[in-house]
Amino acid sequence: MIEVDDKKITWSEHMTVSSLLKNLEDVESCAVVRLNGRLVSSPDFSETKIPDNSRIQLLPLVAGG
Amino acid sequence: MEQIHLKEIKSVSYEKAEIKKGYTDQSLRVNLDSNDIIINPIQEKIKNKFIGGKGYDLWLMWNAVSGDTKWNDPENAICISSGPLGGTPGYPGGGKSIVTSISPLTGAPIDSNVGGYFGPYKKFSGFDVIQVDGKAKENTIVLIDGIENKIKIFEAKDLPTDSYELSKVLTRHFDETKPVNVSVVTAGPGAAHTFFGCLNFSWWDAGRKMVRYKQAGRGGIGTVFADKKLKAIVARFGAVSMKSNNPADLDALKLVTKTHAKEIHELDPKQNRMALVGTIHLVPIMNDHDCLPVHNFKFGSHPESRVIGEEVYEHIFDKGFDGCWKGCAVACAHGVKDFSPFTGPYRGKKVFVDGPEYETVAGCGSNLGIFDAQTILEINFYCDAYGLDTISVGTSLGFVMECFENNQITKEHTGGMDLSFGSRFNALEIIHQMARGEGFGAIVGKGIRKMKEIFAKDFGADMAFMQDIGMESKGLEFSEYITKESLAQQGGYGLALKGPQHDEAWLIFLDMVHNFMPTFENKAEALHWFPMFRTWFALCGLCKLPWNDIVPEDNKNNPEPAKVVKHIGWYADFFSAVTGRKTSSDDLISMSEAVYNFQRIFNLKMGYGTRQHDALPYRAVGPVTVEEYESRQKRYDGQLKEKYGLDITGMDSTDKVAALRKKREEQYELLKDAVYERRGWNKNGIPTVKTVKRLGIDFPEVMEVLKKNGVV
Numbered sequence: 009m010i011e012v013d014d015k016k017i018t019w020s021e022h023m024t025v026s027s028l029l030k031n032l033e034d035v036e037s038c039a040v041v042r043l044n045g046r047l048v049s050s051p052d053f054s055e056t057k058i059p060d061n062s063r064i065q066l067l068p069l070v071a072g073g
Numbered sequence: 074m075e076q077i078h079l080k081e082i083k084s085v086s087y088e089k090a091e092i093k094k095g096y097t098d099q100s101l102r103v104n105l106d107s108n109d110i111i112i113n114p115i116q117e118k119i120k121n122k123f124i125g126g127k128g129y130d131l132w133l134m135w136n137a138v139s140g141d142t143k144w145n146d147p148e149n150a151i152c153i154s155s156g157p158l159g160g161t162p163g164y165p166g167g168g169k170s171i172v173t174s175i176s177p178l179t180g181a182p183i184d185s186n187v188g189g190y191f192g193p194y195k196k197f198s199g200f201d202v203i204q205v206d207g208k209a210k211e212n213t214i215v216l217i218d219g220i221e222n223k224i225k226i227f228e229a230k231d232l233p234t235d236s237y238e239l240s241k242v243l244t245r246h247f248d249e250t251k252p253v254n255v256s257v258v259t260a261g262p263g264a265a266h267t268f269f270g271c272l273n274f275s276w277w278d279a280g281r282k283m284v285r286y287k288q289a290g291r292g293g294i295g296t297v298f299a300d301k302k303l304k305a306i307v308a309r310f311g312a313v314s315m316k317s318n319n320p321a322d323l324d325a326l327k328l329v330t331k332t333h334a335k336e337i338h339e340l341d342p343k344q345n346r347m348a349l350v351g352t353i354h355l356v357p358i359m360n361d362h363d364c365l366p367v368h369n370f371k372f373g374s375h376p377e378s379r380v381i382g383e384e385v386y387e388h389i390f391d392k393g394f395d396g397c398w399k400g401c402a403v404a405c406a407h408g409v410k411d412f413s414p415f416t417g418p419y420r421g422k423k424v425f426v427d428g429p430e431y432e433t434v435a436g437c438g439s440n441l442g443i444f445d446a447q448t449i450l451e452i453n454f455y456c457d458a459y460g461l462d463t464i465s466v467g468t469s470l471g472f473v474m475e476c477f478e479n480n481q482i483t484k485e486h487t488g489g490m491d492l493s494f495g496s497r498f499n500a501l502e503i504i505h506q507m508a509r510g511e512g513f514g515a516i517v518g519k520g521i522r523k524m525k526e527i528f529a530k531d532f533g534a535d536m537a538f539m540q541d542i543g544m545e546s547k548g549l550e551f552s553e554y555i556t557k558e559s560l561a562q563q564g565g566y567g568l569a570l571k572g573p574q575h576d577e578a579w580l581i582f583l584d585m586v587h588n589f590m591p592t593f594e595n596k597a598e599a600l601h602w603f604p605m606f607r608t609w610f611a612l613c614g615l616c617k618l619p620w621n622d623i624v625p626e627d628n629k630n631n632p633e634p635a636k637v638v639k640h641i642g643w644y645a646d647f648f649s650a651v652t653g654r655k656t657s658s659d660d661l662i663s664m665s666e667a668v669y670n671f672q673r674i675f676n677l678k679m680g681y682g683t684r685q686h687d688a689l690p691y692r693a694v695g696p697v698t699v700e701e702y703e704s705r706q707k708r709y710d711g712q713l714k715e716k717y718g719l720d721i722t723g724m725d726s727t728d729k730v731a732a733l734r735k736k737r738e739e740q741y742e743l744l745k746d747a748v749y750e751r752r753g754w755n756k757n758g759i760p761t762v763k764t765v766k767r768l769g770i771d772f773p774e775v776m777e778v779l780k781k782n783g784v785v
């Protein structure tokens with residue numbers, strides 16, 4: 009089980025940030041997530057594996073300075 | 074405390090204007106030639122059109138200067154304003170000052186939005202805006218004392234030379250028992266010897282019991298300040314409350330303040346954690362999206378950037394409340410305690426460093442090839458103490474380093490210093506030289522535009538190459554984002570009124586990452602809406618960060634998430650509650666549009682403000698060199714083939730650089746056309762008579778400027 013923005017989601021083997029986002033709604037503007045406290049940006053989504061029991065926060069649209 | 078000597082040369086008592094609905098309806102003018110202190114009413118029609126803040130500054134500036142005025146002429150003014158909403162304690166970002174002057178770098182009006190308590194204290198002392206002009210003969214301090222209701226001018230002797238110490242000493246001097254009542258504006262020795270001097274605005278950190286600083290950084294207003302022999306402007310005022318603005322509807326004000334602050338308290342820890350890391354979260358994000366400036370904006374990422382990102386600074390920042398305005402829930406103005414510099418006059422002493430923010434880390438770190446958190450802290454500290462804009466310092470030094478590595482300049486010109494990327498000790502030495510106005514640092518302190526002339530004329534450097542790599546536009550150094558893959562952000566920089574600062578528009582992600590604006594029309598719409606809305610913060614005396622750096626949880630469901638529509642509604646409520654003017658979200662845009670176009674015409678009055686002045690160095694648009702092209706060859710080859718339909722077989726990298734350049738430069742010109750049309754400007758980038766009339770800024774003197782430029 010993983011937690012995405014306080015919601016529990018079933019974990020699966022080989023789960024990546026990309027594959028997770030594909031199954032979520034309204035995430036078109038998500039370019040950065042915090043995976044267990046570490047920032048992961050969209051160019052790395054497909055290579056970033058999500059371990060079981062992870063906590064993920066979907067960060068809102070990056071707004072710049 | 075150091076012994077300072079202040080000789081009072083003028084003192085005027087005044088009756089404090091009652092604040093009504095966020096306004097005092099008065100301006101204060103201090104002329105340093107004659108020491109005249111003049112209080113003027115602000116007319117209703119000016120208030121309705123210019124709103125406050127930057128609008129008031131620009132109106133006063135327009136009347137103070139002629140088209141021939143240069144930055145160091147006595148009539149050039151420094152204007153500092155709050156705005157009708159400024160000074161609302163507890164409203165996130167509710168206490169900014171907006172500073173304007175004619176810039177030594179651009180020759181046109183520059184504006185800077187800065188924290189600290191000065192703007193609100195000045196307003197509550199009775200003045201919506203202060204204008205300082207003329208030139209003093211001796212070092213001078215101006216005091217606006219809203220407790221005693223006095224304006225005083227002092228000749229000053231035996232002052233500490235740097236801004237860091239000077240603000241401390243003056244805070245204690247003007248209110249020994251209640252330092253929280255004082256906010257000081259100072260420049261520093263670097264401001265006197267460079268063209269990109271900044272101003273430090275102080276605020277009292279009650280938790281740490283010390284003076285803290287925020288910087289009005291851009292465009293050299295500190296240089297103008299120092300040239301006037303102004304050492305400080307001090308505002309003194311007592312307790313501030315929600316009632317201080319005498320709002321039209323106090324209950325509505327309390328409600329909207331509480332709602333916005335509560336949301337930030339709840340959501341910031343789940344989003345960007347600005348209360349912990351400030352804007353430093355952007356370092357790894359920009360790096361990962363290839364947008365972090367590395368080696369003079371050549372590249373957008375570097376493997377070592379992790380050591381200057383949030384993971385490091387989070388542990389270095391001193392814990393505590395860091396709001397540069399009273400009760401700001403974002404509280405992002407972090408600092409580092411007990412830092413011990415390893416160079417310069419503070420070597421070995423313990424100091425508190427206010428910062429760094431993202432711009433300083435990117436500009437003075439990755440852009441210079443300096444991947445060392447401690448060196449960045451030291452650069453940050455000395456820039457503030459000397460009164461230097463860290464953005465212009467970082468971008469200028471990046472240019473110097475690339476020129477050095479390309480043999481455009483050599484050790485013969487730099488006083489024997491190796492200024493290759495990564496030369497951290499020599500970068501620091503240049504900063505110390507800037508403060509002293511000595512050596513090669515004195516040349517660097519003139520900014521990139523002047524350096525290009527000097528390097529070409531005196532050192533025989535290649536002007537065409539320097540035009541391509543020198544990251545300035547309109548004479549102002551770029552702030553710290555790579556724009557090569559975002560045409561919209563190229564416009565965000567190139568079409569910005571004062572020069573390439575991202576406070577008008579930050580569209581990189583919307584454009585490059587999400588492709589939310591695929592057509593020229595989409596980009597033009599964004600380059601209309603965002604600058605207009607962002608201008609509104611500067612009219613009202615607010616900080617922009619709470620608008621879109623923390624967003625409602627349901628924002629993603631909105632069809633236009635980038636606008637953060639719910640917050641715009643709150644800002645309209647905020648404006649209505651304070652001023653009593655029933656205001657909708659759309660009204661905020663029309664307020665700004667008049668001032669925005671007025672500023673464009675102000676540029677025109679000063680001899681700028683047309684299409685040619687919206688030009689960009691090619692480094693901001695695409696790869697200048699083969700090295701840059703080949704570093705991202707797959708991307709660029711793909712674009713040449715797929716986007717532009719070119720057959721690249723047989724082309725070498727030099728041919729490809731040229732082919733891509735032709736296409737990208739064409740695109741930028743097309744973007745200009747689209748944006749000018751959307752803004753109601755002609756092909757030369759000048760507001761049309763129809764636009765000026767629609768916005769109600771068709772004053773005779775405005776029409777005169779348009780006529781002089783062939784717009785009738």
Ligand code: SF4
Binds near residue numbers: 165397403
């Ligand atoms: S959001 Fe940050 S910069 Fe803006 S007022 Fe608050 S503390 Fe200052």
